Amino acid sequence: MNMSTRIRRRHFLVGAGGTAVLGASGASVAILPAIAQDAQGGSLPSYADWKNPEAMVIHTELTLETVRDAIGTSVVTSNDVFFIRNNLNPPSEEVVQDRDAWEVSFEGVANPRTMTLGELKTLGLETVATIIQCSGNGRGLFDHDASGAPWRTGAAGCAVWSGVPVRAVAEELGGSVDGARFMTSTGGEELPEEVNRDEIVVERSVPLEAMENAILAFEMNGAPVPIAHGGPLRMIVPGYYGINNVKYVRTVAFTEEESTADIQVSGYRVRPVGESGAPDQPSMWDMKVKSWVIHPLMETTSGRVLIYGVAFGGTNPVERVEVSTDGGETWEDAEFTGPDLGRFAWRVFVLPAELEPGDYTVTSRATDSQGNVQEQTTEPNHRAYDYAGWDRLAVGVTVV
Numbered sequence: 001m002n003m004s005t006r007i008r009r010r011h012f013l014v015g016a017g018g019t020a021v022l023g024a025s026g027a028s029v030a031i032l033p034a035i036a037q038d039a040q041g042g043s044l045p046s047y048a049d050w051k052n053p054e055a056m057v058i059h060t061e062l063t064l065e066t067v068r069d070a071i072g073t074s075v076v077t078s079n080d081v082f083f084i085r086n087n088l089n090p091p092s093e094e095v096v097q098d099r100d101a102w103e104v105s106f107e108g109v110a111n112p113r114t115m116t117l118g119e120l121k122t123l124g125l126e127t128v129a130t131i132i133q134c135s136g137n138g139r140g141l142f143d144h145d146a147s148g149a150p151w152r153t154g155a156a157g158c159a160v161w162s163g164v165p166v167r168a169v170a171e172e173l174g175g176s177v178d179g180a181r182f183m184t185s186t187g188g189e190e191l192p193e194e195v196n197r198d199e200i201v202v203e204r205s206v207p208l209e210a211m212e213n214a215i216l217a218f219e220m221n222g223a224p225v226p227i228a229h230g231g232p233l234r235m236i237v238p239g240y241y242g243i244n245n246v247k248y249v250r251t252v253a254f255t256e257e258e259s260t261a262d263i264q265v266s267g268y269r270v271r272p273v274g275e276s277g278a279p280d281q282p283s284m285w286d287m288k289v290k291s292w293v294i295h296p297l298m299e300t301t302s303g304r305v306l307i308y309g310v311a312f313g314g315t316n317p318v319e320r321v322e323v324s325t326d327g328g329e330t331w332e333d334a335e336f337t338g339p340d341l342g343r344f345a346w347r348v349f350v351l352p353a354e355l356e357p358g359d360y361t362v363t364s365r366a367t368d369s370q371g372n373v374q375e376q377t378t379e380p381n382h383r384a385y386d387y388a389g390w391d392r393l394a395v396g397v398t399v400v
Helices: 003-011 166-172 208-212
Strands: 019-022 028-031 056-060 063-066 103-107 113-116 126-133 156-165 182-187 203-207 215-220 234-236 249-255 290-295 303-312 318-324 335-337 347-355 358-368 395-399
Touching: 156 166, 156 234, 166 208, 166 215, 166 249, 182 208, 203 208, 234 249, 290 318, 290 358, 303 318, 303 358, 318 347, 347 358
Parallel strands: 103 249
Antiparallel strands: 019 028, 056 063, 103 113, 126 156, 156 215, 182 203, 182 249, 215 234, 290 303, 303 347, 318 358, 335 347, 358 395
C-alpha cells in the first residue's frame, strides 16, 4: 500500500462530494473531507525527505499539507509534520553549509549596509511562538475553482522561532528614513534571467508597525531553520499570513511605497471572483480569528468524548472557544489546555462531551481579545484565500 493510499483511508471523511446538514438559523453546513486528497501521488521531494510521510499530503513538490490531526496537542507543531508552501524552487544545500556567512542588505536606513548572519547575531536575540498560515489555507472549502493547492486546514502550523529583532537592526543602522511606511523583504531564490524580476520575485511589503514584532529567524523549534522552511534566515512577521514571512531573506528595506513586485501589487489581494488583482484591494496581511476541531474526525465510541482542536486570533490573543455538536444550533464553552505561548501562538482547546450513538456535526467558533468572532461562512474571493467559516470547517462524526 503506498503513502497516498494510506492517507486517503485514514483521513477521508463522508465522501468525495461531501454532504450538507442544516446548521444555525437553518443555514446549510457543508461536511466535506477532512483534508484535500493526494491527487499527485509520489514521494517526498528531496529537500524535504526528512518529513514524516504519514503526516503529509503532497499536492506538488512545493506544496505539502499537514494531515488534519497530525499537528497533535502540544501547541508547537514539530518540524517533521510542518506544512510547506514555496512560491519558487528553494536554494541548494550550499546556502546552509556556512549559515553565518549568509548576507542580508538593509536599505532605507540612515546607514545602509550589508551584514552577515554572524554579525546580525551580535545585535540581539528574541524568541516568539507564532503561527505560519498560507493565505490559501481553506481553499478547498470554497465552491468555486481557484488556482493553487486545494488546502483544507493543513497549511498552518505553530512554531517557536528565534532570531534577531528587526527593530534592533534598524536602530544599529541609524533608524529608518523619514517617510518610510512599509517594511519590504526580498527572498533569495535564484531568478531566471529571461523573466522580468517583478513577475516572479518573492518580495512583500507590510505596514512599518509590523517591524516591532518581526525577527530575522535562524532557529525553528530549537534547530537551525531547514531550507524547506526558509533557512538559513527567514523573516518572521508574527500574526501575518505566511507570504509575508519571506524565506531566504536577502534584503530588508524601509520604503515609502509598497513593492512593485506582482506578488505585492496584484497577488495576494482579496477581490471578487472574476476580478483582476489591484493595489487598492485588501492585501493578505494580518490573519483573522479562526479555529477548527482536530479530534474526533470520523468515528468514535459513545460515552465520554474529548473534543479538541486549535484556535488563534492573528495579531490578537484568542480569548474564547465554543464547540457545537449539532452544526451550530447550540454551543458550549471549551477550555484551553497546555501552555499559553503568547498572543501570536494558537491555543489548544478541549471540551468533554457525553455523546450517544448517532451522527454529529462537530465544529468550533473562536473569539479574540478584541471581541472579533470567527465568521460562520467566508464570502467567495477570486483566489479562495483563508476560508475561516466554522460551517465548512465542521466535521461529520459517527458515534457507535
